[in-house]
Structures are given as structure tokens and as C-alpha cells.
Amino acid sequence: MSVEVKIGIENTARELSLSSAEAADKVYAAVTAALAAADGVLELTDDKGVRILVPAGKISYVEVGSSESRRVGFGAT
Numbered sequence: 001m002s003v004e005v006k007i008g009i010e011n012t013a014r015e016l017s018l019s020s021a022e023a024a025d026k027v028y029a030a031v032t033a034a035l036a037a038a039d040g041v042l043e044l045t046d047d048k049g050v051r052i053l054v055p056a057g058k059i060s061y062v063e064v065g066s067s068e069s070r071r072v073g074f075g076a077t
Contacts, residue, residue: 001066002047003027008060016054018046024064031062 003024007016020027027044034040040056 004063004065005044006063007042007054008062009054010058010060016052018044018050018052020044021047024066027064031059031064035059 002019002021005018005020005027009016022030022045030044031042034042034054034056037056042052042054042056042059042062044052046052
């Protein structure tokens with residue numbers, strides 16, 4: 001099961017959105033550790049193996065949630 005992560009960044013109109021294979025608890029731990037450090041950097045890896053680095057001082061918010069597939073259209077049940 002993958003986890004959907006959305007990160008709001010200061011002075012940026014769009015949020016950074018990624019899907020991670022990590023468990024939600026591991027993502028929360030990474031966010032907490034990055035925010036606790038003086039010059040922390042949030043490091044996450046998406047489900048394709050791409051590493052994302054965000055300076056913790058620029059993070060406005062982080063949303064972590066399940067990325068259960070939402071069916072839309074004629075195939076939705």
C-alpha cells in the first residue's frame with residue numbers, strides 16, 4: 001500500500017505531491033526529525049525511487065494519507 005504525501009512550501013503557489021511506498025509512520029518520523037533539526041532537510045523517496053529533498057525551514061505543511069484508488073467514471077462501483 002502506498003502513501004500519498006503533499007508538502008506545502010513557503011512562497012510557492014503549488015504543493016509538492018508524491019506517492020511513497022514507505023509506511024505513513026516512517027514518513028511522519030522523517031518529517032518530525034527534519035523539523036526538529038536546526039538546519040533539517042526532509043528527505044523522501046517516491047514509489048519510483050526518486051529522492052526528494054526539501055529544506056525543513058521552507059515547509060508550510062505536510063499531509064500524509066492513504067492513496068487508495070478512487071474510481072471515477074463508468075468503471076466506478
